[in-house]
Structures are given as C-alpha cells and as structure tokens.
Amino acid sequence: MTAAREIGVAVVGFGWMGQVHTRAWARLAHHYPDVPLRPRFVAVADPDAGRREQARVAYGYGAAVETCAELLARDDVDVVSVCGPNFVHREVGEAVARSGRHLWIEKPAGRSAEDTSAIAAAVHDSGVSSAVGFNYRNAPAVAHARELVAAGRLGDLESVDVRMLADYSAHPDGALSWRFDPEFAGTGVLGDLASHGFDLALHVGGEALGGVTALVADQATFIRERPLATGTGSHYARGGDGPRGPVGNEDTASALLRFGSGARGTLASSRVAVGEQCTYAIEVRGTEGALSWDFRRMGELRLCLGQDPLDAAWETRFVQAGDGDLAAFQPGSGMAMGFDDLKVVECRALVESISTGQPHGATIDDAVVAAELVDAMVRSYDEGRWVTT
Ligand SMILES: NC(=O)c1ccc[n+]([C@@H]2O[C@H](COP(=O)([O-])OP(=O)(O)OC[C@H]3O[C@@H](n4cnc5c(N)ncnc54)[C@H](O)[C@@H]3O)[C@@H](O)[C@H]2O)c1
Secondary structure (H helix, E strand, O other), X not given: OOOOEEEEEEEEOOOHHHHHHHHHHHHHHHHOOOOOEEXXXXXXXXXXHHHXXXXXXXXXXXXXXXXXXXXXXXXXOOEEEEOOXXXXXXXXXXXXXXXXXXXXXXXXXXXXXXXXXXXXXHHHHHOOOEEEOOHHHHOHHHHHHHHHHHOOOOOOEEEEEEEEEOOOOOOOOEOEOHHHOHHHHOOOHHHHHHXXXXXXXXXXXXHHHOOEEEEEEEEEXXXXXXEEOOOOOOOOOEOOOOOEEEOOOOOEEEEEEEEOOOOEEXXXXXXXXXXXXXXXXXXXXXXOEEEEEEHHHOOEEEEEEOOOOOOOOOEEEEOOOOOOOHHHOOOOOOOOOOHHHHHHHHHHHHHHHHHHOOOOOOOHXXXXXXXXXXXXXXXXXXXXXXXEO
C-alpha cells in the first residue's frame, strides 16, 4: 500500500448529492487501497441549518457555513463538490476552479450550455481537474458494453436508443421545488435526465458512433401547477394543501437522433412516467449484434452476439471481475452494486485526474457536450425543425 497524502474536501449544497459525494470520499480507500489521496472533511456550505448540522454531526465535517464565499476563503480546501441546485453551479463552479481548487460538479453543470461552457473555461484556464456526475457510465456492465462496441462485436452500428424515464414528479401534489423553476433549474427533465442519456449513449457508442450530428425534438409539460415546497426536500417530496404555483419547465422530452457514423437513435426522457422508477436504459444495435442495459438491473448486460442475425436470441451476462471496476466492489459475478458505488468509481477517476494531471472519467468537457445537445433539443422544439449540432 502506498503512502497517501491528505486532500481537503469541501461540499457546496449538502442535500442528496452532497451527501453521496461525501460517502464516496469516505469509502474511497476501502475499495481502492492504493489510492494516493485520503480525504480530510473540511467544510460544507449550505443555507439550510439542518443540513449544516448533519454535515458536522453525522459526516464529521470540521465546519459548516452558510455561503460558498466563506468556504472558499479557507486555505485548507483542495477539492470542492458542487452539489447545490443548478442555478448555483455556474457561479460556484467558476469560483472554485478560478481559486485553483479541483472541481467535482453535479450534472447538468449549470442551467444551459452557456453556463457549462463558462465553468469549463474556468477549469481550463486554471488547469485544475474536474469530474462531472454522469454516474451511469461507471457501471461495470456499461464499461463492458463500451468495450464490445469498440471491438466491433456489434458490426456497423445501426441504432442507439436511450430511455431515461422516472416517476419522481408523477404525483400532481409533488412539491414545487427548485427543479420546476427555470430560474433555479434551467430546463426540467432535459437537464435532469436527458443530459445523463446523452452521456450514456456517447460513452457506450464511443468513437464508432461519431457523436450526435442532428436531432429533432418534442417536449411537453403535463402537470402545470404544483403545491409550493416548504423547507428542503428531495425529488420525491410532496407539497401540502397550501397555495400552488406554475411549473416552468418540461415534464417530458424526446428526440430522434442522427449520429456521425450514420446510425440513428432515439432519446426519451420523462419525470412523470407512471410505473417507471429509474428506467435508465440503453439499447445498441448493429449489423451483427445488439446489447441492452437497464440501471435497475445494473449488474446484467443483455447480449445478442455471434449468431445468425435472423432469429438471434438474447442471453443475460452478469458482470464479471474484469468488467469496469466491479472487482473493487465485489469478488465475483452476480453480487449487486448500488447507486452510491458508482459515485465511488467517479471519485476514483477524479483522484486519478488530480494525481496524473490527465483527465479520467467524465469531465466538464463531457458536460459541455451533453449541455449543447440539451440546448439543441430546446432549439429544435422551439423552432419545430431538425437542427444540426
Ligand atoms: N448524478 C445524479 O444521478 C444526480 C442525482 C440527483 C441530483 N443530481 C444533481 O445534483 C444537484 C443537487 O441535487 P440534489 O438532488 O442533491 O438536491 P437537494 O435538493 O437534495 O440538495 C440541494 C442542497 O443545496 C442546498 N442549497 C440551496 N441553495 C444553495 C446555495 N445557494 N448554496 C449552497 N447550497 C444551496 C439546499 O439547502 C440543499 O441542501 C442537482 O444539480 C441535480 O441535478 C445528480
């Protein structure tokens, strides 16, 4: 085991993701004993007093402050997780990077491609490392899927179809949190889930897919008013019987995609899809085979390879020790990993980036790619036409 040095960790926004990032740092050396950095939990910034208390008492942060400025004024912070609502991302992300701290930022990294690009510029100008929360690419089955595509096992790619369907806002009394207000969130399901979908498609498809070159999109808002939120609450919080306010962004969005390789694709996303809980899934088809993965069965990759293309049958392959980072979590096939594990993998990639000075895993540049495609979907819908990207 190599000697590790300490790195001062801070988090801005200590809700669901702020806590998941912290748990990832805490577990990093359990899964990767040779990791060259060990976290020192320095400070959390969150306007909510309860969250600050939780950071100190349950997670062992030395300090919990109200604003990011107080946090960045410290000289013992080396890396900052930006996990506040989307409107916080740009101002804080730029400030973190320009202060010379490494940046771990949640998707969508701002409310628009303009925000994301500004954060990326700060990262590049300062030469710091970055990681972005595109966690689904970290699943070992997804890593194996990417390898199969890159090795040409599916033949020439014909289609990539991604579904990012959730029911977290399906109840009409779901609280009107920051997620429904363009001022605080930017887009709705587009930034929240379609951004993940683009990253997943492009990661699995890799160079063979050649990026998205054109798309045509549609979107809709079905639940137009919701009860006002009270206090902090998750995606899933219910509002009360009090006043209701308008929903300002889309519940559902979908697109037809054209890729540089000539392959075609679809992307469907919804936050109001009754019956769908985290249906985050991808199917890739080529002239010689197909593969299919669904986050809800994270350790399974469905494959249709090496057969006569007529009447070919699917088989289910459980992830194996050589797939992605499975071996850091489980000793063999068939033992499940969970959502939080994907964040440990993400943290490991960030540490690799910091230690080597070279990008590893999803970075702010991947967030720019996804944000530009989300912007393209908005433009296509607004203008009612195909747009090139
Ligand atoms: N990668 C993923 O799969 C994933 C999943 C969920 C959320 N996210 C992203 O993570 C981010 C946070 O989402 P969440 O679900 O953790 O939200 P959340 O509502 O659970 O937590 C947000 C926290 O930020 C705090 N906050 C509000 N204003 C702030 C400010 N000005 N400065 C600092 N903190 C502030 C809130 O008090 C709250 O504690 C979002 O951008 C979201 O898109 C990513």
